[in-house]
Amino acid sequence: MMGKLREKRPEGVAGRRRLLAAGAAGLMFISSGIANAGKSDDTLNIAVDGEIATLDYYMSSGRSAIIMSHHIFDTLIYKDTQSGEFVPALAESFEFENETTLKFVMRDGVKFHDGSDLTAEDVVYTINKVTDPAYGAVYQTAIKWIEKAEQRDDRTVIIKLKKAYPAALEWVAGFLPIYPSDYYEKAGKEGMALAPVGSGPYKVEAVEAGNRWKLKRFEEHYQGSPKQASIGSLDMRVYPEVNTQLTGLMTGNIDFMWKFSSDVAERLEATGKVRLGNEPIMRIVFLALDATEEGPVKNVKVRQAINHAINRDAIRASLFGGATQLIPTACNPVQFGCSTNVKTYEYDVEKAKSLLADAGYKNGFELDLLQVKSGSVPRAFAEAIISDLAKVGVKVNIEVQPWAASRDKWSGGDGDALLMSWGSWGIADTAMITSYWFGGGKINRAGDSDVTEHLLLADNSIDRKERQASYEIALQRIADQAYWVPLWTYSVNYATNPDLNLKVDSDEIVRFFNASWK
Amino acid sequence: MTDTTDFRTIPELPAPSPSEVLRQRIFQHRGLMIGGGILAVIVLGALFAPVLAPYDPYLQDLANRTVPPVWMDGGSWAHVLGTDQLGRDYLTRLLYGARISLLIGLATAAISGVIGISLGLIAGYFGGRVDNVIMFLITTRLAMPVILVALAVVALIGSSLTTVILVLGFLLWERFALVIRASTMRLRTLEYVDAAKAQGAGSVWILIRELIPNLANSIIVVATLEMAHAIILEAALSFLGLGIQPPLPSWGLMVSEGRELLLFVPWLITIPGVFLFLLVLSINLVGDGLRDVTAPDGKN
Numbered sequence: 001m002m003g004k005l006r007e008k009r010p011e012g013v014a015g016r017r018r019l020l021a022a023g024a025a026g027l028m029f030i031s032s033g034i035a036n037a038g039k040s041d042d043t044l045n046i047a048v049d050g051e052i053a054t055l056d057y058y059m060s061s062g063r064s065a066i067i068m069s070h071h072i073f074d075t076l077i078y079k080d081t082q083s084g085e086f087v088p089a090l091a092e093s094f095e096f097e098n099e100t101t102l103k104f105v106m107r108d109g110v111k112f113h114d115g116s117d118l119t120a121e122d123v124v125y126t127i128n129k130v131t132d133p134a135y136g137a138v139y140q141t142a143i144k145w146i147e148k149a150e151q152r153d154d155r156t157v158i159i160k161l162k163k164a165y166p167a168a169l170e171w172v173a174g175f176l177p178i179y180p181s182d183y184y185e186k187a188g189k190e191g192m193a194l195a196p197v198g199s200g201p202y203k204v205e206a207v208e209a210g211n212r213w214k215l216k217r218f219e220e221h222y223q224g225s226p227k228q229a230s231i232g233s234l235d236m237r238v239y240p241e242v243n244t245q246l247t248g249l250m251t252g253n254i255d256f257m258w259k260f261s262s263d264v265a266e267r268l269e270a271t272g273k274v275r276l277g278n279e280p281i282m283r284i285v286f287l288a289l290d291a292t293e294e295g296p297v298k299n300v301k302v303r304q305a306i307n308h309a310i311n312r313d314a315i316r317a318s319l320f321g322g323a324t325q326l327i328p329t330a331c332n333p334v335q336f337g338c339s340t341n342v343k344t345y346e347y348d349v350e351k352a353k354s355l356l357a358d359a360g361y362k363n364g365f366e367l368d369l370l371q372v373k374s375g376s377v378p379r380a381f382a383e384a385i386i387s388d389l390a391k392v393g394v395k396v397n398i399e400v401q402p403w404a405a406s407r408d409k410w411s412g413g414d415g416d417a418l419l420m421s422w423g424s425w426g427i428a429d430t431a432m433i434t435s436y437w438f439g440g441g442k443i444n445r446a447g448d449s450d451v452t453e454h455l456l457l458a459d460n461s462i463d464r465k466e467r468q469a470s471y472e473i474a475l476q477r478i479a480d481q482a483y484w485v486p487l488w489t490y491s492v493n494y495a496t497n498p499d500l501n502l503k504v505d506s507d508e509i510v511r512f513f514n515a516s517w518k
Numbered sequence: 519m520t521d522t523t524d525f526r527t528i529p530e531l532p533a534p535s536p537s538e539v540l541r542q543r544i545f546q547h548r549g550l551m552i553g554g555g556i557l558a559v560i561v562l563g564a565l566f567a568p569v570l571a572p573y574d575p576y577l578q579d580l581a582n583r584t585v586p587p588v589w590m591d592g593g594s595w596a597h598v599l600g601t602d603q604l605g606r607d608y609l610t611r612l613l614y615g616a617r618i619s620l621l622i623g624l625a626t627a628a629i630s631g632v633i634g635i636s637l638g639l640i641a642g643y644f645g646g647r648v649d650n651v652i653m654f655l656i657t658t659r660l661a662m663p664v665i666l667v668a669l670a671v672v673a674l675i676g677s678s679l680t681t682v683i684l685v686l687g688f689l690l691w692e693r694f695a696l697v698i699r700a701s702t703m704r705l706r707t708l709e710y711v712d713a714a715k716a717q718g719a720g721s722v723w724i725l726i727r728e729l730i731p732n733l734a735n736s737i738i739v740v741a742t743l744e745m746a747h748a749i750i751l752e753a754a755l756s757f758l759g760l761g762i763q764p765p766l767p768s769w770g771l772m773v774s775e776g777r778e779l780l781l782f783v784p785w786l787i788t789i790p791g792v793f794l795f796l797l798v799l800s801i802n803l804v805g806d807g808l809r810d811v812t813a814p815d816g817k818n
Contacts, residue, residue: 243780260778263584263603267782318580319603373759379775380603383764387578387604390765399676400759 038255039499039517042232046512047245047257049375051210051238054193057177058130058137061404063423064236066175067510070227071215071234073177073198076104076123076157077169078226081505084428086169087226090118090178090199091157099164099462100147102172106155110222112180113203123157124149125181141436142175142425164462170427174507201229201513212237230516249274249495256512258494258504259375262321265493275498280323280491281508283376283423284332287385287485288437290416292447296365297416303482305355306417307345309392314347315384316488323491330434330478330486334506337430337458337471342479352392364393371398372406372420376490382419411442418445421490426507430471431459438478446483450474543811550807556800560793564616571610572598575767579605584783599789603775611767612793618768619749619797622683626748627741629687634694635737639725641695642702652695659692665754672760682761686748693744697736705729735812742805746798753794769794 038044048064057069078089088094091104110118127149130137137143145168147160161168183197194207199222202215215234221227239245239254242264248254250273260268269276287310289303296302316324331338356362367389371382379400386396401409403420410418424432435455438444444452451474458470478484494504502515534542544550563570585601586593587608593600599608641652671685705711706729714728730737753770755761757777762768764775769790776786 242778246781263779264782267779314580318583378778379759379764384578384580384604386765387576390576397678398763 038231038497042517044231044234044500044512044515045248045253045255046234046236047239047248047254048236049238049240049242049245049257049259051240052213053210055196055204055207055213056189056192057196058135058139059189059193061138063508067512068213068236069177070174070200070509070511071202071513072196072200072204073179074110074118074200074225074227075173075176075178077173079170079173079507080226081507081511086173088224089173089226090123097158100161102159102161102168103152104157104159106157107222107224108155110199111220112183112199113197113218114180114183115220116180116182118178118180118199120151120153120155120157122181123178124151125184126179127159127176129179129184139175139425142171145171163460165460166462166464166467167427167429167431170425170429174426174509201225201227202234205233210238227511227513229513231512234512249497252497255497255500256494256502256510258492258510260493260495261375261378262319262493265495268495273498274495275500277494277496277503278323278491279494279504279506280325280489281423281504281506282332282335282426282428283421283490283492283508284327284433285377285381285421285487285490286330286419287487288410288418288420288445289483289485290445291481291483292445293413293416295416296359296361297367299359300481301355301359302361302365304345305352305359305392306389306394307482307485308348308352308355309394310385310388310485310487311347312485312487315381315388319378319381319384320488320491324488326488327486328479329475330437330484331430331475332424332428332433332489334489335424335428335430335433336464337468338434339468339472339475341472342476344479345482345485349391356392356394361393364395366395366397367416368414369396369398370406370409370415370418371400372418373400373402374421376421377419385419407443410445413445423508426505426509428506430475431455434471434474434478435459438474438483446478446481448477448481448483451477451483540811544807547807547811549803550811553800553803553807556796557804560616560797560800561620563613564620567610567613567617571607571613573607573610575606575610575614576765577606581605584779584786586783587785587789590785600785602772602786603779608772608789611772612769612790615767615769615772615790616793616797618679618762618766619752619794622679622686622752623745623749623801625683626686626690627745629684630689630691630744630748631694631737631741633688634691634740635698635730635733637691638695638698639702639729639733642699643706643721643725643729645703649699652699656692656695656699659689662689664689665751668751668755669758669760672755677755677760677763679762679766682752682755686751690744690747690751694737694740697740698733701733701736702729705732735809738812739805739809742801742808746801746805749794749798749801 050062050064052060052065052068054060055068057073074090076089076091077086077094080087090107090110092107093105095103097103106120112118127146129135131143131146145161145165147162150158152158177198180197184192194209196204201218201221203218205216206214213236217229217232239248242260245254245257249257250271265276268274289306290297312326316326327333328344329338329340329342333340371377382398386398389396406418409415422433438446438451439455440452454470454474458467461467492504496502499518500515501518504510582601582605583603585597587600588595588598597607599612601607637652641649668685668689672681675681711724711728714724752761752768753773756768756770757774759774762771764771772790773787776783779786
């Protein structure tokens with residue numbers, strides 16, 4: 001019996017050792033999965049709230065992918081977020097030769113992350129490649145104005161426009177990154193999706209597809225770049241759940257998170273453990289109403305009644321607060337051409353009921369509402385609107401869907417109303433919102449040719465006064481006909497490690513290359 | 519010392535009637551009493567919600583948002599269980615939410631019960647090819663994950679109270695079918711079924727008048743399990759935004775609405791969560807208890 005015990009002891013010790021070793025290995029594995037506190041290892045740990053399907057910028061959608069591309073790639077010019085001016089980037093100079101010809105003179109000595117030189121050929125290759133319909137670029141709005149790109153000499157590139165287009169420089173600066181032609185030919189779309197090569201301030205070091213992306217500062221980034229990175233590494237990781245992000249932030253495993261509610265912001269501030277920010281951005285929140293399909297909402301009086309029935313100020317103040325502002329018009333007032341000289345609808349339940357009675361809906365009606373699932377349009381806010389509409393007899397049937405599904409349904413004629421927010425790609429021009437929603441196409445459920453005509457006139461003119469006048473006529477008509485219930489501008493909440501200097505810009509791009517440690 | 523007791527003088531006690539035995543078993547079954555008590559309170563709260571609830575469940579008060587329950591700092595008797603993110607009274611919404619949970623549980627159990635019991639009876643009684651076909655249906659249904667199918671269907675056709683009830687009703691019948699089939703296979707060989715056949719009773723008569731009464735015990739147990747299952751699934755669907763749609767006060771929806779403030783205002787989730795737990799627990803205790811007290815030997 002004793003002998004057996006003695007014989008077993010070494011086995012037991014070995015077992016415990018194996019157990020300890022396994023435990024240690026487990027701990028190492030777990031700790032490798034947890035991001036380290038940022039300042040000590042010069043790594044900025046970023047909570048990404050949505051999956052990035054591909055790093056091929058032209059094939060991706062969503063805010064996280066756009067932000068990522070600003071770090072991996074460079075554009076010909078750069079928009080200074082402080083002054084709003086366009087400054088040289090990959091191109092050392094640029095000018096409009098005429099209304100439809102943009103000329104860029106390329107900078108010397110710019111390298112891609114793989115060590116190859118960035119040349120005029122790469123610029124022409126990229127632009128002609130992504131504007132080819134066969135490529136299937138996701139954001140057609142960003143490129144559909146381009147006729148073609150041409151190389152005039154070793155350093156000069158010409159972009160020919162289809163017609164005069166005032167917003168061209170905005171797209172070139174923010175949404176037209178340059179790819180290395182040789183690498184793209186070799187790696188293709190798949191290669192760019194997983195291991196992209198750009199010339200931006202950070203290069204891709206490691207990718208866990210759909211989950212985690214590690215970027216490292218590109219030490220050969222060109223002198224004179226407006227994007228000079230200070231922090232050594234960026235570790236971007238998907239945390240789809242806000243409480244997981246908050247826990248990571250408060251325990252020091254995350255250095256940056258954003259787009260949480262004001263309720264969370266208030267309580268987070270009380271902890272005193274993080275630095276909070278709230279910045280107004282280009283995004284606005286609105287309720288679009290259908291005027292094309294048969295039904296109650298086709299009646300202008302019903303649409304006006306809905307405008308009167310929603311207590312916008314009370315909802316905004318309670319649920320959003322911060323720097324949000326009520327808006328009377330179908331664009332953000334800071335955007336060029338966004339006139340606020342339009343008809344307004346004060347909160348007046350009795351007036352709403354009277355308008356509904358005049359329209360033949362004294363006992364109310366049922367309204368099918370599509371709500372885009374988004375942090376900027378929380379469910380509580382939709383419920384507040386539903387409650388206000390119920391007070392005038394409008395029973396709302398709500399359907400919550402992600403943006404892509406909501407867009408398809410709305411464009412297909414489903415729903416009487418669409419509740420969502422729109423960021424205008426961060427561009428301060430009315431063309432990016434009003435023209436998108438009322439400028440024709442299936443997404444335009446106003447079906448008002450007068451509005452569309454004036455918007456097209458404004459979009460294609462380079463005369464600023466003419467543009468402003470045309471936008472104003474269109475916006476006044478939109479307000480008169482109550483095609484939308486414009487709600488408020490949106491200000492984004494964000495929180496950082498207290499040791500981090502970083503702010504969110506009004507175009508809703510977080511420029512981590514501008515971040516630094518205190 | 520001799521025993522002088524005359525046993526002949528002790529009067530013979532009358533045997534207790536079956537209903538007395540049942541009543542005695544019910545009162546002696548602790549689980550059934552506890553579960554029944556909790557369930558009775560919830561059912562009564564749901565039935566009398568319009569009388570008991572202090573407010574309108576949809577009435578918003580944006581100036582009084584996330585008021586804590588009365589036992590916490592800042593709480594008040596005006597809102598015993600506090601208010602939600604839109605200032606709606608939490609107690610009121612819980613009472614009205616109980617109606618939705620119970621309605622979904624009962625309606626789902628009824629639909630799935632009719633389907634499952636019918637299939638189980640037919641398969642178990644007739645056997646052979648009929649049984650093979652029904653077993654194929656059951657295994658096909660078992661191969662489909664309930665929550666995934668429910669999510670897909672609701673996402674496809676849109677969510678509403680009716681949709682949720684129908685989807686769950688048509689998905690949760692397989693347990694009824696399996697249990698009833700197995701029990702029917704056992705019962706069909708017993709003498710009283712042969713006796714009914716000998717008297718010229720048809721299959722429908724035997725199924726309805728002879729077998730179903732003897733399967734009541736199993737049916738009750740499975741029905742309570744499925745009722746609880748349906749309530750949990752509704753809460754899960756509503757939590758994911760594909761179940762009951764706002765502003766209806768579903769308990770799952772209430773949990774979902776409080777999710778963002780989980781770290782800072784945990785009671786927004788724990789209160790509906792605890793009620794959900796108690797409802798499901800009580801239904802299961804009642805089901806187990808009924809199985810025990812109605813079993814021939816008093817304990818299954």
